[in-house]
Amino acid sequence: MVLAVENLFIHGPSSSGPVAVVESLTLALPAATTLALVGESGCGKTITALSIMGLLPPGFFITSGSVKLGGEELTFLSKTELRQRRGKSMAMIFQEPMTALNPVMTVGRQITEVLLTHRVCPPSQARDKAIALLGQVGLKEPEKRFSSYPHEFSGGMRQRVMCVMAICANPQLIIADEPTTALDATVQAQILELLRELQSQSGAAILLITHNLLAASILADRLTVLYAGSVMETGPTAAVLNSPAHPYTRGLLGSQPRLRLGRDALCGIPPTLAAISGQVPPPGRRPLGCAFFSRCPQALKDCRDNRPHPVSKGPEHQAACFR
Amino acid sequence: MTDSLVKNFLTVRDLWVSYPSRAGQDCFTAVKGVGFDIPQRRTMGLVGESGSGKSSTALAVMRLIRASAGSISLGGVELTSLTGRALRAQRPKFQMIFQDPASSLNPRQRAVDILTEPMHLCGLGQKSQRIEMARELLAQVGLSSSSLMLFPHQFSGGQRQRLVIARALATRPELVVADEPVSALDAAVQAQILNLLGSLRDNFGLTVLFISHDLGVVQHACHEVGVMYRGLLIERAPTEKLFSAPAHPYTWALLSASVTDWGLREALKTIFGSGLENGVAADPDQKEKAARKKSLTPNFETTQPVSSTRSITKSIKWAISGCLKESGGQILNPRLSEDGSEGCNFLQCPLAEEKCRTQEPVLTEFEPGHLSRCRLAAEIRRQGQAVLELASSPAFGQMTAAA
Known part of the structure; x- marks a missing residue:
């Protein structure tokens, strides 16, 4: 296992004291595989990613549970030790490349900085290595790009630069937080394709964070559906998409307009999407029982007071639902 | 007024839009001779990547930028030649829904002011009536009337987009131009907003120009689809036809x-x-x-x-x-x-x-x-x-x- 998260609880600040943001989260991610963490905003996806990276914002704490990277417990590490791991054994690709890159430094300098910090190569070779990496992610004229500034790049190209910075120290784990949300559909497909290619070359594990279940299916081997800080369903991509076992997963799938091609397109489109009504309850105002209780169309009496535990729905496929 | 003009509520013919370039006299032409019709109460979708000219087309139709050539006719009124007061008189008829609800609402205005300002500007009703109308609008977009006194930051992303939609409907328009209305929203909220747009279109009898880069969304929301590439309309067909098999x-x-x-x-x-x-x-x-x-x-x-x-x-x-x-x-x-x-x-x-x-x-x-x-x-x-x-x-x- 590259990444093993077990029974993780994260608490965050609120006006009435600390509240649980992520509850009892368990993830397992072997090398060269991709796990997608799917859910709406406010479900705790990004906080989970930041906690793994040791980048939790002020006021947020891991209260219990363990995060192991390649067998090493991360929650006990000091700031300095964490800093040594970041970039070297785990790296993160952020949603908005424009704000994640430094606007006043050339792209080349930002990449060589990572190479030199983690002593990936001697300083004399850093430039050549960075240019080679820029070529590897599909940028044309990498020598010229090396000395360009981020504003000279299009959104897709900037995200490619982010990919270079993530892979340049050859980390075991890449966390991609909504890497394609800010991009056009065509560029989205390209970036997901690029991530897959980089993964097949380096064998890194990818934790993909997204709210788009269908986009996640392009890249992910497994899906974990998160709602209000708790795991609703987890399983192999095909199993979750073909036979979603949790009402929330079904809701997410139903609420996304699916492209219908060929003869399906002629059948006509249902006038309304099966939207999930309401919104994610904020931390601190989550139901006592099942987190999805307040929006679930199939809620039972039991669901209000008792929290369902994950039950097996198929090989490696689990869902936390009484039904 | 001919029959075709009544039937086609919005008619765009040979629309060109150019932006002056900073470097020299030559300019960048974003839209090159685009033409389409939208019949009353129908939705036309424009898809394409960023830079394909779909938003420029939308802005030209809204008369927020000037078309360099071509004609835009709304219910038989030619918009491109109108200026000043004559144009303002037409404005209530066509309104816009913007992509990012966070940046298209004035953060220092309460919901009630956001909704009554357009009514006031086009001389709709007395002050007390306008507040009543705002309340009704909120109900129609699925917001409670208690949110009338709230500021934009007190709404969630989906609720803010509902407010943007309510504002667009405040002047009782006949044409609504929606520029990527759901792109900035979460998947689950997207569905709520798409459903809302669909029901409002039917209830208010709206004609809609719908801009998006998401083909799934366009297929769901539109009767007809135009595909844009580098300023040109390269394919146009009824939605079922286009998605049964495109021809470009x-x-x-x-x-x-x-x-x-x-x-x-x-x-x-x-x-x-x-x-x-x-x-x-x-x-x-x-x-x-x-x-x-x-x-x-x-x-x-x-x-x-x-x-x-x-x-x-x-x-x-x-x-x-x-x-x-x-x-x-x-x-x-x-x-x-x-x-x-x-x-x-x-x-x-x-x-x-x-x-x-x-x-x-x-x-x-x-x-x-x-x-x-x-x-x-x-x-x-x-x-x-x-x-x-x-x-x-x-x-x-x-x-x-x-x-």
């Missing part, structure tokens, strides 16, 4: 990037993986199964072979599997390829011949209601139909499951 290589490329249906993608992969051009499949058993399907589907191998049959199948394969990866992120970027060539502007087209480079194709209606700017339109559509038919047939699903 670029639309195929765009489509391939959006195929997120897990089953369909696997099916397409299998088809192209098994070498479609050399008969349906090499396996005799599969060939037999495929033969059985022939009765249901027009098989392009059995129909009259055209010189380019093979290459068109290849082109669709290209569009679906390889093009986006090979491109290095630049092939489809409309801004990066050089301008000024005389021929077709889709320079990366796998079907391009010498003819395409010298002669610019025109938007032709090759089938009733289906327009494409490609000389091979009919052929591409016919073969694409066969490919998709094969991919989505249940027999094929069983075949791949067994394999």
